Amino acid sequence: MNWASMRVGRRAVVIGAVHSHARTRAHAPALIGRAGVVVAVLRGGSVALLQLDDAPHDLPGGTRRWPFHWGDLALDKPDEVTADPVPAYVAGFEKTAVGIVQHAVRPGEGVALCSSSAGPSPVCGWSLAFSANISRACPKCVALASGS
Ligand SMILES: [Zn+2]
Numbered sequence: 001m002n003w004a005s006m007r008v009g010r011r012a013v014v015i016g017a018v019h020s021h022a023r024t025r026a027h028a029p030a031l032i033g034r035a036g037v038v039v040a041v042l043r044g045g046s047v048a049l050l051q052l053d054d055a056p057h058d059l060p061g062g063t064r065r066w067p068f069h070w071g072d073l074a075l076d077k078p079d080e081v082t083a084d085p086v087p088a089y090v091a092g093f094e095k096t097a098v099g100i101v102q103h104a105v106r107p108g109e110g111v112a113l114c115s116s117s118a119g120p121s122p123v124c125g126w127s128l129a130f131s132a133n134i135s136r137a138c139p140k141c142v143a144l145a146s147g148s
Contacts, residue, residue: 005045010038012050012073013124019069021047027060033125038075042067076129089130089145092118094138104130104141114140 013035017028024031036052047067056062089104092112103112107126112118116138120126132142 005041007038007048007070007075008041011035011076012038012048012068013127014050014052014068014072015074015123016072017068019071021067021069024066024068024072027066030060031066033123033127035127036064038073039065046070048073074124074128089113089141090126091121091128091130092126093121094118100136101138102130102134102136102141103138104132104145112138112141113144114138 014032017025017031031052034052034054036050038048039051040049041047042049047069049065050068050073051065052059054064056064088106090107092103092105092110094101094103094112094116101116103114103116103118105112105118105126110118121128130141130145131137132146
């Protein structure tokens, strides 16, 4: 099994389309920020066929499956493959003097666990799961999210 075929079944968020096929790229504004599942790898592993979560009538041409270059996808971490696909907390972002801080936000609420104001990712909206493992994660939110 090569590295590409091991990614079949992984969840991914579309973060761009610049590396992908022209047909995919043409619909980039409608596709970026959407999430789905990698259902196949194409072209010797260089391209992922992503099946989006959205209903066909919300998608360009009613098409749920789109080929993306790996560079245009943000994959969930491997240890989350078998986890519940609905995240307990989504990532909210706050600009501070030291950079962007990631807060944990309950889906649909828009206020971080630590009560800081946090906005959605400009690229992915509220579709990114909160990750306690990145260096910019808010320590208060990490503690509150893991303690609940
Ligand atoms: Zn926080």
